[in-house]
Amino acid sequence: xxKYDFYDQQIVDERVVQYRDQVRRRLSDELSEDEFRxxxxxxxxxxxxxxxxxxxxxxxxxxxxxxxxxxxxxxRKYDRGYGHFTTRQNIQFNxxxxxxxPDILADLASVEMHGIQTSGNCIRNITSDEYxxxxxxxxxxxxxYAEILRQWSTFHPEFxxxxxxxxxxxxxxxxxxxxxxxHDIGLSVLxxxxxxxxxxxxxxxGTARTPIVGSEICGFLPWQHVLTYIESIMRVYNQYxxxxxxxxxxxxxxxxxxxxxxxxxxxxxxxxxxxxxxxxLTLEELNRVAAYFTAPAYESLPENDPAVxxxxxxxxxxxxxxxxxxxxxxxxxxxxxxLSLKKTDIAPGDASAEQMDVVADMADRFSFGExxxxxxxxxxxxxxxxxxxxxxxxxxxxxxxxxxNIGLLTDVICCPGADFCTLAFARSxxxxxLIAERFDNLDFLHDIGEIELNISGCVNACGHNHxxxxxxIGVDKKDGGEWYQxxxxxxxxxxxxxxxxxxxxxxxxxxxxxxxxxxxVYVRERFEEELFIDTVRRIGMAPxxxxxxxxxxxxxxxxxxxxxxxxNKPDNYTVQRKSRF
Amino acid sequence: xIIKNKAIVSDDWTILRLSENETPExxxxxxxxxxxxxxxxQAQRDNLQARAELGVWLASHxxxxxxxxxxxxxxxxxxxxPKFGDGRGYSIAYNLRARLGYVGxxxxxxxxxxxxxxxxxxxxxxxxxxxxxxxxxxxxKGLTDFSxxxxxxxxxxxxxxxxxxxDGIATAGSAND
Ligand code: HEM
Ligand code: SF4
Numbered sequence: 001x002x003k004y005d006f007y008d009q010q011i012v013d014e015r016v017v018q019y020r021d022q023v024r025r026r027l028s029d030e031l032s033e034d035e036f037r038x039x040x041x042x043x044x045x046x047x048x049x050x051x052x053x054x055x056x057x058x059x060x061x062x063x064x065x066x067x068x069x070x071x072x073x074x075x076r077k078y079d080r081g082y083g084h085f086t087t088r089q090n091i092q093f094n095x096x097x098x099x100x101x102p103d104i105l106a107d108l109a110s111v112e113m114h115g116i117q118t119s120g121n122c123i124r125n126i127t128s129d130e131y132x133x134x135x136x137x138x139x140x141x142x143x144x145y146a147e148i149l150r151q152w153s154t155f156h157p158e159f160x161x162x163x164x165x166x167x168x169x170x171x172x173x174x175x176x177x178x179x180x181x182x183h184d185i186g187l188s189v190l191x192x193x194x195x196x197x198x199x200x201x202x203x204x205x206g207t208a209r210t211p212i213v214g215s216e217i218c219g220f221l222p223w224q225h226v227l228t229y230i231e232s233i234m235r236v237y238n239q240y241x242x243x244x245x246x247x248x249x250x251x252x253x254x255x256x257x258x259x260x261x262x263x264x265x266x267x268x269x270x271x272x273x274x275x276x277x278x279x280x281l282t283l284e285e286l287n288r289v290a291a292y293f294t295a296p297a298y299e300s301l302p303e304n305d306p307a308v309x310x311x312x313x314x315x316x317x318x319x320x321x322x323x324x325x326x327x328x329x330x331x332x333x334x335x336x337x338x339l340s341l342k343k344t345d346i347a348p349g350d351a352s353a354e355q356m357d358v359v360a361d362m363a364d365r366f367s368f369g370e371x372x373x374x375x376x377x378x379x380x381x382x383x384x385x386x387x388x389x390x391x392x393x394x395x396x397x398x399x400x401x402x403x404x405n406i407g408l409l410t411d412v413i414c415c416p417g418a419d420f421c422t423l424a425f426a427r428s429x430x431x432x433x434l435i436a437e438r439f440d441n442l443d444f445l446h447d448i449g450e451i452e453l454n455i456s457g458c459v460n461a462c463g464h465n466h467x468x469x470x471x472x473i474g475v476d477k478k479d480g481g482e483w484y485q486x487x488x489x490x491x492x493x494x495x496x497x498x499x500x501x502x503x504x505x506x507x508x509x510x511x512x513x514x515x516x517x518x519x520x521v522y523v524r525e526r527f528e529e530e531l532f533i534d535t536v537r538r539i540g541m542a543p544x545x546x547x548x549x550x551x552x553x554x555x556x557x558x559x560x561x562x563x564x565x566x567x568n569k570p571d572n573y574t575v576q577r578k579s580r581f
Numbered sequence: 582x583i584i585k586n587k588a589i590v591s592d593d594w595t596i597l598r599l600s601e602n603e604t605p606e607x608x609x610x611x612x613x614x615x616x617x618x619x620x621x622x623q624a625q626r627d628n629l630q631a632r633a634e635l636g637v638w639l640a641s642h643x644x645x646x647x648x649x650x651x652x653x654x655x656x657x658x659x660x661x662x663p664k665f666g667d668g669r670g671y672s673i674a675y676n677l678r679a680r681l682g683y684v685g686x687x688x689x690x691x692x693x694x695x696x697x698x699x700x701x702x703x704x705x706x707x708x709x710x711x712x713x714x715x716x717x718x719x720x721x722k723g724l725t726d727f728s729x730x731x732x733x734x735x736x737x738x739x740x741x742x743x744x745x746x747x748d749g750i751a752t753a754g755s756a757n758d
Contacts, residue, residue: 005748007729007741018726022696030719031696038666039696121666151731151741157703158675158734161668227732227740238672273680278743279733285742288749 001062001370002147002292004112011154012109015116019043020102027099042122042160044115045101048420052096055118056108060128060146060170061089061373065360068371070111072356078104083356085341085349087413087464088167089127089373090118094420116154121162123153123234127169129177130374133293134382136330140189140197142172144290145226148281152227159234163241163249166234167206170199179375181205181213181496182467184251185230190220198222203233203263204255209459211466211498212252215260217267223286228279232271236263296368296383301333305386320404320442321393333386337367339379339396340403340411344436347429348414349377351401358399366392376413378406407450409515410436413464417457417474418482424457426474426482431455431511438512448519451532452492467492469533470518471499472511482508488518488544489536502545510553517548582717584698585686585708587724589717592710594636594657596690597621616659616688619643630654638690641669645676652683657708662691671704678705678735695723705735 004012019039026036044055056071071091075083078100079093086092096104108114118125126146133141149168153159159166171178172189180186186202198220205214221229237251240258255263312319327336339359342348351359359379363371366388367381374380379401384392396402405411412435415421417428432455439445454468458476465471471487483505490499506514519532521544526535536544583592594614599605605624610617616636622629629635638659639645652658658677660670670689677683688708689701698709702724711720731741741747 003750007731007745007747010729011727011731014727035665035694035696121668154731155700155727156732156734157700157730158671159668160700161666161671161697163668235672235675239669243667243669277733278739282742285747288742288747291750 001064002059002143002289008151009109009112012112012114012116015043015114016102016105016109019105023098023102038120038161040098040101041120042117043101043105044118045096045098046119047422048094048416049422050420051094052098052101053092053094053420054096054101054104054115055086055090055092056113056115057118057125058090058113058373059150060126060132060143061130061375062143063371063373064111065363065369065371067111067113068356068360068363070107070113072353072360074104074107075353075356082350082352084347084416085351085373085377085379087349087375087377087415087462088125089130089375090125091373094416119165120160121164121166122160123156123162123166123168126150126153127167127178127183127375129171129173130372130380131177131327131336131382132172133295134329134331134334134336135173135175135177136328137174138172138330139174139191140172141290141293142170142178142187142189143293144286145172145187145189145223146170147289147292148285149226149230152230156234159238162234162238163243164246164251166237166251168230176493176496177375179464179467179492179496182207182211182464182492183214185233186214187226192220196222199226201229204252204260205496206250206252207461207464207466208250209247209461210250210252211461212256213496213498214252215255217260217264224281225275227281228274228277229267229271231274231279232267235270236266240266295331296370298331298334298383299385301385301387303332303386305333305389308386308389311390317397317404318390318393320446321402322389323446324404324406324408325402326389329383331383335384335386335389336380336382337384337389337392338374338406339381339401340405341378341401342405342411342436343400343403344410344433344440346400348412348432351379355399355401358395359401362392362395376406376411378411404442405445407452408445409439409448409451409453409519410445411452412436413452413454413468415456415463417455417463421457423460424474425459425476426457426484426508428455428457428463428472428474431472431484431508434508435512435515438516448522449531452490453515454490464492466490466498467496468499469536470515475505477505484508484511486514486518486548488541489533491533500541502541503549506553513553514548518544521547583688583708583710584717584721584724587721589721596638596659614656616657616690619647623647636688638688639673641667641673643673645673645681648677648683649681652677652681652685655685657686657688658683659688659690659710660706662689662693662697665692665694665697671700674701674705675735693720695720698723699726703730703734703736 025031046053080095084092128142128146166184168185169178169180169183170187182205187199201218202214203217241254242248325338367383372380412432414428414432418424452469454464455472456463456465457474465473467490475485477483485505487499487501491497596616605620622637636657689706690710
């Protein structure tokens, strides 16, 4: 993976010095909270209900074991012993003290990490495919480009105070695993007929309040031009994106308002001036960066390990794990292994300091010291020998990271919700937990097969509900109660689609039954081997809607305790809501 | 006092702002070194052209192209930041310099604070009027927060990768093979 050179390190170190001084000035009131807010946000520091939250960038999801150990250290020293991996492949710590943040950032800088631009109205961490470099369907490894874009966007002077945040995702394989269609800019690598490499560029996708699938602004952009072309997109957006209304300020609203043709015209007019100029990427720089992402020292191995086949036949749990959590690798005899951070009694994406240390250790022993964070909030060891699978399974089972549920109903994407987030209308972590408890029968889960259940606590849709096959979102019915709207038919990847709401909202206790009824319709209607999403596409929403609302849903007798032990009374539960992030 | 070319200097320009009941046509521009709003310049071009010294300022929603072919007429052009979080002024400055060829003094006015000045100087501002309630000596420090930068902008025509020899690791293949 990429290693900082002198310049990268100097820039991050100087950022720590700058930020330390900003905190000092805030604490001495030289800076008002209003002035400091944007500065801390650009370092990933949010104010949440209980404490500060610090978001640390994991560029395109890649981590070294040393960096993972640093997370464990931060969790122990500055937090409550755990951290939370996010859908944008980053990590967040939830119980941070402002005074300690400069030290945390200094610790991070010592392992080539930072919180730069993980929040605020700027270009955020660039996300990518968690199987980059090892996927069999890869056209070009997107990580060198992601790293080059990371450097280009870091402290870009013109685009630090955009109308709103800006997210870029890049995918290099036939199958889109980076959700490029719901990003402000989505790039996918292509090879044209001459074998030249370039990008298909999508712009103006997004979820949140106004879910929109991105439009193609350029069908083939030769790779040399990626920096200048994005610069022009940013310049047009910076000037014309709305600033009067925070909910209409994303680039998608601008693109919709003027149309993709007009937007393209403006971008190309700006670009005409800088195209082929000194900002153009050079082959030398591309090769310098790409050299960090070359294949590790793979051994030549037989395709399969006989011990694995034997053990699989006698151990059902192992067989389930192989089926769900072990992914094909382009090199014979290797596999990519997903460590599940989805377990019934923990918040999706949470990992304890101990687990972090264990994972770092496993990465060193089994996967060349590297690991990845997935946008579904799990971890991946990307280069595991078949012959290490049994040991890896045993160790990850022992540490609660072997739930064989990758891609299944309980592999939910879930935002922090009302337990942490000041904007929430409803809780999401406890709901994920309640649903996981209801569907903890593995055979049933495996029978239902691949399905994406995504949960957000409010209209901002951080939990990707719009592109979940089943999407759940907390809504405000103005009665202080906790209500959820349900959608079906959303999808990410090559056939990205925005789900459709099935009807009136449900309360917390009703939700597991709602999910159950949706699944019953699927089981009744599916053809053999048909996935949930394909059944929805074939028969439409009507049968699901009809069945879910056919009879009242009973909610009595359920217990309600959230993931952190706070007991909530479902009947008079009111959500704490303050606008102070 | 303002910051100009990285030093604190005294300044005798006055920024003219329209009050609610004034219009660009009706306002009388006082004598002396005045920086007038773009709209006043456009409404009173004929009179103002004759002045020995003149400046103009743009609001963040105004377009620099409105000054196409005219930038050479001013001793100073200012860009107003109504709130420091309104980043349009950065692109206005960039366009004034890169597209309209303005080479004179380019001043940031309004909600101008230390922690944004490093970025401001990069997109072409060479003078700054920090918000009056802030200590200008502290503000000056903002210009030196970083000693290296990755990307091109107005101050730096070559990206880091074309300017310096960056360390890499040896490799046999190349990225796009
Ligand atoms: C608790 C602190 C958080 C707050 C206050 C917050 C706030 C927001 C807001 C206001 C939006 C809407 C943005 C817009 O419409 O322009 C948003 C979108 C989003 N957030 Fe969060 N968020 C939080 C945590 C998270 C976490 C933990 C994740 C990842 C697990 C996340 C991922 C996202 C994503 C993916 C989107 C929507 C995609 C898009 O940008 O269009 N957020 N968030
Ligand atoms: S979706 Fe809403 S509740 Fe959930 S984290 Fe985002 S802003 Fe908070």
